[in-house]
């Protein structure tokens with residue numbers, strides 16, 4: 001078995017390697033068990049996606065929230081279809097929640113066989129093929145072929161009308177015909193041989209525009225037979241994007257979708273095909289047809305196809321999952337529907353803004369590129385049934401009665417006071433440093449707060465101007481304790497020495513003379529009783545709020561008109577990094593379930609030793625109150641690349657942020673809020689407080705600007 005991992009796109013291609021000589025059923029059993037082995041190490045499967053029913057027998061047992069049949073061809077019409085294909089397709093149609101067809105004719109063939117079929121005619125990467133219009137340098141194996149050149153790219157198989165190709169070559173020996181693509185299922189010896197007919201073989205997708213740049217027109221010499229009755233060739237829009245007029249035989253979907261374009265000619269006979277090529281070559285330099293073609297291409301972008309498919313899948317997942325749906329079918333917005341406000345991000349900042357605005361009567365669309373709500377606070381049950389925090393431990397604490405009262409509308413609380421131990425050479429001691437920590441480490445016998453102050457005063461180094469995270473600690477506890485608890489941890493966590501970080505970072509963890517070993521001393525300390533995600537569901541469960549999850553803002557910005565935008569993502573990303581990148585620190589999380597009841601005595605153990613690659617280990621049952629004979633934990637490995645989790649507090653970063661902030665202030669009808677959009681190392685409660693204040697200011701501004709709430713009145717907001 002080989003595994004091809006694409007970490008950027010989170011794609012893993014697993015190719016089974018089987019011994020020779022297995023019977024069909026032995027093969028099926030072997031693949032099934034290899035698949036099970038692979039899946040055992042992965043999170044539960046959300047979607048089973050089938051390009052062909054032949055994959056069903058070894059995967060039908062895998063539970064999934066949604067089964068997609070992505071039907072690309074009428075496979076049974078192919079030459080030598082595998083045995084049992086039609087039976088398997090029947091089974092797949094019975095099991096599938098949603099069926100996508102790669103074109104309109106296929107849609108018509110399938111629409112009466114399933115009640116949730118949707119046509120998706122070819123989408124293409126226009127920018128890729130468009131490069132052919134700019135006169136790229138032709139590849140050497142084509143450059144020497146005399147022009148004018150007529151080209152085809154695609155698989156050469158029984159769908160190709162090879163007699164037509166021969167007739168074309170014979171009719172005009174002053175033209176060259178270039179065929180790019182592998183020859184499959186037919187005998188290469190059966191292909192016509194002519195001096196002006198060049199079969200170049202398969203070429204890389206990346207190189208296709210360069211080949212196309214040398215052509216005068218593009219060909220679709222398909223035979224009209226069973227195998228081509230349902231095709232919707234992607235090469236039609238690819239050719240058009242490359243700036244080439246197209247000559248095709250009468251393929252139903254080509255004639256139907258593209259036949260009206262000046263650039264596309266449909267020919268019924270070989271003679272007509274030749275004449276159409278003549279016309280196309282004569283008009284090669286007349287590009288007046290392109291505007292109409294481009295308009296049609298813009299409607300078939302990958303982004304809009306992906307969005308529509310994501311919507312259909314999300315609805316099915318929500319309907320089928322055991323978890324109460326985050327996205328209900330009725331709440332997926334219709335494309336192009338108008339909203340008063342679009343909110344980018346469904347974390348604390350976005351959810352609070354959405355809830356406040358919806359409550360004031362505004363119609364709100366919340367978009368998040370993650371497939372879930374709650375942002376970094378997202379929690380979920382893992383395979384062992386334990387509630388875990390997907391993006392590291394989130395402990396709620398605040399001194400703000402307002403923030404606590406506001407959130408209490410959406411959740412009950414489980415009282416919880418956070419305690420952290422630090423692993424110092426295998427010894428677990430309380431962190432933040434307090435009297436107990438010192439007594440354990442130094443056997444110091446410190447009996448009072450005064451004793452501790454005197455002990456620390458002996459070690460502390462006087463620093464007149466406290467600027468950095470190193471200064472804060474060294475001036476309070478001295479260099480040794482600083483090195484034990486702060487230097488290594490901070491260097492790992494931030495990739496910087498504490499001397500290079502703003503003092504506010506380590507000041508979050510103040511040393512105490514008392515024996516109070518709580519991590520926080522805030523007046524409110526508690527965990528949402530049913531978890532953060534459930535709390536967010538309640539916040540967003542409002543008739544004025546619709547959700548688009550799993551889609552990036554850039555994909556939907558223009559597709560969903562809105563009067564105002566609330567942006568909670570990274571501010572530099574919003575402005576296309578035009579002033580340079582703001583640095584963020586990232587983390588990788590390793591989630592594990594251990595076969596023991598408890599791993600550690602408290603929820604979080606910190607590992608300040610720089611040699612240990614992770615910073616801390618969290619054991620969730622302490623936080624959630626779950627009980628189980630097993631226990632789920634998370635290791636945190638700091639990283640330079642990845643999701644932007646932490647703004648990095650440094651003077652120079654703040655200076656760059658200020659320049660972005662100036663752009664933000666000038667940006668009409670956009671509000672920036674949250675940890676990433678205001679580049680502040682904020683805790684959850686601070687983000688909630690910031691969002692509440694921002695909403696209080698924004699609502700009257702929207703009203704003054706004449707954005708009338710779509711639903712209800714604004715009276716509620718004023719209350």
Ligand code: FAD
Pocket residue numbers: 344345346347348349350367368369370374375376377391392393394395396397551552553554568569570587645646673674675676682683684685687
């Ligand atoms: P986020 O939660 O980051 O939400 C922003 C959302 O916007 C994301 O879901 C993102 O996918 C989405 N988004 C961004 N760009 C786009 C785009 N272009 N298109 C669509 N969607 C987009 N705070 C505490 O109070 N206590 C803790 O114990 C605590 N622990 C933490 C532990 C870790 C490991 C981390 C990283 C943070 C912790 N925090 C804690 C801080 C807390 O996570 C944040 O304060 C809070 O989540 C910030 O909320 P937000 O809405 O501003 O940002």
Ligand code: UDP
Pocket residue numbers: 422431485486487489490493505506507508509606608
């Ligand atoms: N810190 C440290 N050692 C520790 C705990 C914290 O050096 O054992 C420093 C480190 O720089 C960290 C900062 O103090 O990033 C703030 O810690 P906190 O626990 O508040 O960070 P969080 O992960 O909650 O943002």
